[in-house]
Amino acid sequence: MKVAYSDIYKYELPDGHRFPMEKYPLIREQLIYEGTLEVSDFYTPTPLTWAQVGTTHTEDYIEKLQTTNLSSKEIRKIGFPLKQSLVDRGLFIAGGTYQNALYAISNHSIALNIAGGTHHSFADHGEGFCIYNDFAITANLLMNDHDVSSILIVDLDVHQGNGTAHIFRNEDRVFTFSMHGARNYPTKKMISDLDIGLDDGAQDAEYLSILHDTLPRLIEERSPEIIMYLSGVDVLHTDKLGRLGMTKYGALQRDEFVISQAAEHDIPIIVSLGGGYSHRLIDIVDAHANTFRVAKDIYR
Numbered sequence: 001m002k003v004a005y006s007d008i009y010k011y012e013l014p015d016g017h018r019f020p021m022e023k024y025p026l027i028r029e030q031l032i033y034e035g036t037l038e039v040s041d042f043y044t045p046t047p048l049t050w051a052q053v054g055t056t057h058t059e060d061y062i063e064k065l066q067t068t069n070l071s072s073k074e075i076r077k078i079g080f081p082l083k084q085s086l087v088d089r090g091l092f093i094a095g096g097t098y099q100n101a102l103y104a105i106s107n108h109s110i111a112l113n114i115a116g117g118t119h120h121s122f123a124d125h126g127e128g129f130c131i132y133n134d135f136a137i138t139a140n141l142l143m144n145d146h147d148v149s150s151i152l153i154v155d156l157d158v159h160q161g162n163g164t165a166h167i168f169r170n171e172d173r174v175f176t177f178s179m180h181g182a183r184n185y186p187t188k189k190m191i192s193d194l195d196i197g198l199d200d201g202a203q204d205a206e207y208l209s210i211l212h213d214t215l216p217r218l219i220e221e222r223s224p225e226i227i228m229y230l231s232g233v234d235v236l237h238t239d240k241l242g243r244l245g246m247t248k249y250g251a252l253q254r255d256e257f258v259i260s261q262a263a264e265h266d267i268p269i270i271v272s273l274g275g276g277y278s279h280r281l282i283d284i285v286d287a288h289a290n291t292f293r294v295a296k297d298i299y300r
């Protein structure tokens with residue numbers, strides 16, 4: 001088991017922006033403090049090159065990022081002010097996701113990123129706090145450079161993985177599965193290979209029963225060489241944006257099920273965090289930390 005993290009993940013948005021960027025260093029600190037992870041479990045990812053980003057994002061969008069020359073409308077869509085440092089930070093995070101995949105494949109294991117899961121990023125634009133699509137870039141690099149021909153994306157963030165769905169709409173080697181709030185952002189959903197839209201207020205029992213009915217079937221049908229799991233904790237009932245009714249324990253059981261399915265079938269798995277906007281920062285950190293606790297339990 002390996003965990004990607006760099007101090008560059010820390011980022012302070014200007015006053016007035018309340019996207020919870022604080023969570024990244026806090027998750028790492030908590031996991032070390034409680035003894036779930038050792039400092040030696042972590043590595044510092046190297047940033048992606050622009051050529052690697054170019055497997056997925058358009059030349060035009062890349063040029064705008066390189067020169068931070070986006071229109072105010074494009075920046076509004078992303079959701080926070082775009083600075084060079086934020087553009088660079090994203091390259092490290094997506095680099096972590098890719099290097100996680102290489103580690104997971106060569107060790108038949110799990111690797112987690114204390115960030116990433118930026119599934120609202122499309123080939124030609126960013127939105128919903130997402131600049132680069134880390135899973136899409138990673139999947140493209142695995143297919144192009146490592147002969148991987150079956151990838152299963154399990155996107156359980158409460159928001160639909162619209163960018164990922166759109167990027168892989170014509171790619172048979174990547175199966176996109178998104179389970180999300182039907183009435184939540186994005187209003188205009190893209191079409192994944194499998195979309196399951198949940199009603200507002202959906203609770204643990206319903207959620208877990210759908211997941212139990214679906215995931216083993218997908219694994220059997222697709223025989224993926226890698227699973228990419230987006231473990232957003234905005235499914236919690238305490239979430240400001242989530243609209244679902246899940247408990248922290250329900251989210252833990254969800255993580256446990258996905259990760260143990262990968263382990264039982266000996267399928268390499270990578271995890272990126274995705275969203276989490278509970279009122280109390282401690283709930284966000286604790287729910288994300290649960291994903292790592294569960295992973296450590298299964299892959300000790």
Ligand SMILES: [Zn+2]
Nearest residue numbers: 157159234275
């Ligand atoms: Zn989300």
